Amino acid sequence: MVIRYKKKRLRFLLIMIVLWVGLLIANLLFNDFDTWSQIVGILLPILFIIMYAYQYLNPYLTITNELIYLNSPFSEKIGLKKVNKIREFAGEYILESDKKELRIDTTLIDPESLTQLNEKLKSLNLLH
Numbered sequence: 665m666v667i668r669y670k671k672k673r674l675r676f677l678l679i680m681i682v683l684w685v686g687l688l689i690a691n692l693l694f695n696d697f698d699t700w701s702q703i704v705g706i707l708l709p710i711l712f713i714i715m716y717a718y719q720y721l722n723p724y725l726t727i728t729n730e731l732i733y734l735n736s737p738f739s740e741k742i743g744l745k746k747v748n749k750i751r752e753f754a755g756e757y758i759l760e761s762d763k764k765e766l767r768i769d770t771t772l773i774d775p776e777s778l779t780q781l782n783e784k785l786k787s788l789n790l791l792h
Contacts, residue, residue: 667725677716
């Protein structure tokens with residue numbers, strides 16, 4: 665099962681890309697290239713493009729029969745059989761095992777995917 669990011673989040677990243685690229689072009693046209701702001705103006709659009717591409721191509725969460733895998737640059741995973749307790753707090757699901765804790769931010773998840781996630785977590789019968 666694949667849990668996707670919200671489309672609103674992806675649109676926000678696209679808007680930020682367009683904004684920063686526009687500011688970079690204006691800055692390059694009207695100023696000399698000798699300030700730190702132009703270096704930042706180059707790095708920020710690149711950063712937003714990388715974030716958008718990563719979040720567009722990779723789902724937020726992948727659930728298999730044995731694992732819940734949080735797709736992030738520092739990806740985290742936890743075995744479904746090892747989960748002892750699932751708590752819901754401040755818009756997050758916190759999956760706890762003996763050694764690990766996995767936090768799932770529900771505000772980042774597409775509403776259709778969120779219903780699938782809720783069903784899957786309820787089927788584990790560990791929700792407190």
